[in-house]
Amino acid sequence: MPKIVSPQVEFSFLLQQTNTVTPEIFAQDGAGFLNLLEGRWQEPGKPRPFTSPVDGSEIGSLPMLDHATALRAVVAAKQEATAWAATDLDERKRRVQDCLDQLRPQVDLIGKLLIWEIGKTFKLGFTDIDRAIDGVQWYVDNIEGMLGQRKPLGLVSNIASWNYPMSVLLHAVLVQALCGNSVIAKTPTDGGFISLSLAFAIARRCGLPVTLVSGSGGELSDVLVKHEAVDCLSFVGGRYNGRNIADALSQEHKRYMLEMEGVNTYGIWNYSDWTSLADQLKKGYDYGKQRCTAYVRFVVERRLFPQFLETYWEAIRSLKVGNPTLVDSPDDKLPDLAFGPVINKNQAEDLDRLYADALKTGATPIYEGKLDDSLFLPGQDMSAYRAPRALVNLPRQSELYFKEPFGPIDSIVLVDRVEELVGEMNISNGALVAAVASDDQKWAARTAKEVRAFKVGLNKLRSRGDREEVFGGLGESWKGAFVGGALLVEAVTQGDKAILGNFEDATLLPEKI
Numbered sequence: 001m002p003k004i005v006s007p008q009v010e011f012s013f014l015l016q017q018t019n020t021v022t023p024e025i026f027a028q029d030g031a032g033f034l035n036l037l038e039g040r041w042q043e044p045g046k047p048r049p050f051t052s053p054v055d056g057s058e059i060g061s062l063p064m065l066d067h068a069t070a071l072r073a074v075v076a077a078k079q080e081a082t083a084w085a086a087t088d089l090d091e092r093k094r095r096v097q098d099c100l101d102q103l104r105p106q107v108d109l110i111g112k113l114l115i116w117e118i119g120k121t122f123k124l125g126f127t128d129i130d131r132a133i134d135g136v137q138w139y140v141d142n143i144e145g146m147l148g149q150r151k152p153l154g155l156v157s158n159i160a161s162w163n164y165p166m167s168v169l170l171h172a173v174l175v176q177a178l179c180g181n182s183v184i185a186k187t188p189t190d191g192g193f194i195s196l197s198l199a200f201a202i203a204r205r206c207g208l209p210v211t212l213v214s215g216s217g218g219e220l221s222d223v224l225v226k227h228e229a230v231d232c233l234s235f236v237g238g239r240y241n242g243r244n245i246a247d248a249l250s251q252e253h254k255r256y257m258l259e260m261e262g263v264n265t266y267g268i269w270n271y272s273d274w275t276s277l278a279d280q281l282k283k284g285y286d287y288g289k290q291r292c293t294a295y296v297r298f299v300v301e302r303r304l305f306p307q308f309l310e311t312y313w314e315a316i317r318s319l320k321v322g323n324p325t326l327v328d329s330p331d332d333k334l335p336d337l338a339f340g341p342v343i344n345k346n347q348a349e350d351l352d353r354l355y356a357d358a359l360k361t362g363a364t365p366i367y368e369g370k371l372d373d374s375l376f377l378p379g380q381d382m383s384a385y386r387a388p389r390a391l392v393n394l395p396r397q398s399e400l401y402f403k404e405p406f407g408p409i410d411s412i413v414l415v416d417r418v419e420e421l422v423g424e425m426n427i428s429n430g431a432l433v434a435a436v437a438s439d440d441q442k443w444a445a446r447t448a449k450e451v452r453a454f455k456v457g458l459n460k461l462r463s464r465g466d467r468e469e470v471f472g473g474l475g476e477s478w479k480g481a482f483v484g485g486a487l488l489v490e491a492v493t494q495g496d497k498a499i500l501g502n503f504e505d506a507t508l509l510p511e512k513i
Helices: 011-021 067-079 081-085 089-118 121-146 165-178 191-206 217-227 239-252 274-283 302-317 345-360 418-425 443-446 486-491
Strands: 033-038 038-042 046-052 058-064 157-160 183-186 210-213 230-237 256-259 265-268 297-301 364-368 390-391 408-416 431-438 453-458 478-481
Touching: 011 058, 011 089, 011 191, 011 431, 033 067, 033 191, 058 191, 067 081, 067 157, 067 183, 067 210, 067 217, 089 121, 089 165, 089 191, 121 165, 121 486, 157 165, 157 217, 165 183, 165 230, 165 486, 183 217, 191 210, 191 230, 191 486, 210 408, 217 239, 230 239, 239 256, 239 478, 265 418, 274 302, 297 302, 297 418, 302 364, 302 390, 302 408, 345 390, 418 443, 443 453, 478 486
Parallel strands: 157 183, 157 230, 183 210, 230 256, 265 297, 265 431, 297 408, 390 408, 431 453
Antiparallel strands: 033 038, 033 210, 046 058, 256 478, 364 390
């Protein structure tokens, strides 16, 4: 018997639930969505159809704004800043707490919307919103000690990628507001606009000065980045756009936090704990490696390659990739998959292009996974799905050598000397995370200090982290103030203390990472 879409995640049912919870985000005809600006839901913009990566079905239309309307949104958001900054901290805490309390009953719905919007499994979608709420709760409970006498900056603008709309974007927005700033955010054009609209509607009902707009980068970027009303920018995205923004903001003398991509590497030398590595390899494939902290390059001591290859092959071929909405019977639990689709057909085709270019320039394929037809509906659109692939001997003339693929492609580089290992691990001039694995812990700790990554794990993966854990990047992977823990509060406020971060003229690191 073929599988069926689980009734609990059938999209029309989820959309009906969303309309019941937050009817204000929908246009009067019920077919389109609105933007949140000037304190209310309005402006359907120019609707752009949006298709789900899960099966290619159309699930709504992004309400794309033009430059002039986005300008109205920025000016109005700035006008809210003064009164909000003067609002007592206890009242700000009460309103953010109210928002969290109203979001909690919607965790299940938001997690299921994220399946259709950005192709997450339900487990990962649930985790995304749950981490956001849990993280902001920690700030509400600890804000007095972190804020002290610091004052808000004014209006904080947020442009973030689509992969973590809740635990990165919504989390940042609520903490920025808690600190006394008014906030504007751009909906990621690749997905998340429905779930974000639901969350922002709840935040607005609770009296938080938040604005949410949709539109193309070409129309909105200038006003969200350079306009004089914007006092701070939080950006998550690629290096090309990030560099351009950094150049513009350094001239404007604005506060900024720019998280960009880098090749996160895992170095293996004098190592024998292959069981542990197998578990890490499986874990590393969460969301098909569509994470800024995904490990995509393994730098391996040559003599260990046979054991590494055997471990890699067994671990990766056990991963299940399929449609995250399908079950055998209506009452079944949602499937336990390693990951579903990549974000869209275009990204899948770009992964194919990078892989083909690597082969053409001399790389050797060592693993090419195959999709299992039984994990899909017969005849469904599978254009956004790709199984894991891996290459060894990636040449420097390959585009993939210096680039994060942002999808399920791994590359393995073999080395004969420690100096080579360190050099290959630093290939992208800075990264967010890295790891060094060795039976010799002292050697691993010493070598980790030579790796240009913000966080370096010893025999384990490192992640962005939650609550008090700080986050940032070195080299070209990050520009501006670091975030996480007390650093996020300091990044969006002003006071006597120096701001830690990776700036044009200096890098100021926290004592403990």
